[in-house]
Amino acid sequence: MTEVEAYRNSNGVRVKGGDVPKPILAFEESSFPDFVVRGIDALRNCTSPTSIEANCWPVALSCRNFLGIVEVGLHKKLAYVLPAVIQVRQQPARQRLEGLIAVLLAPTHELAKRIHVVASELGEHAATRSVCAMNGERKKVKYAEHRGGCDILMAMPRCLIEFFEEGVVNLHRCTYLVFDEVDRMLL
16 A cells, blocks of 8 residues: 555545545645745644645646545635635736636635635735625625736625626636535535
8 A cells, every 4th residue: 555545544535536646745745835835824833734635735736626525624724725826826917807716605604704714814925815705795896806806706606696697707717616515505
């Protein structure tokens, strides 16, 4: 059994698909830019990624689909917000009104706000902009877009649909999409 297989087995991780990227077992293995390391340090003091982070980061950063089932907590949010921030930074400079790069959907206002806290903290170190939008906050999103753009949007699915139908958001550049607690959204 390889080190990767042993790690996955000991953490209850099952993978499907061919050529799945190996987990990042230590931050030194990651080759993350300095802004990422500073952002992680600001959010939590740790020496190694959690299991969900270790497995999600290389898959998400390879632009592959990922479905993770994990308990609620900061580590889950960081597992998908960090690749979103990196994805934004890897894109060519956005012009005003060009549209979002990442959309992070949550089933409740409270969860969307907690995701936004993580995205904002990482964004401070990465020079990315995020907005947490709820129903009835079209002006907030429009203002953010006209003021200089919004890279990452946190919203509830119904809210995103309404924003899209009313032309409040532009998804032409969106390359990163997350459904947090998708099981609750399907009920």
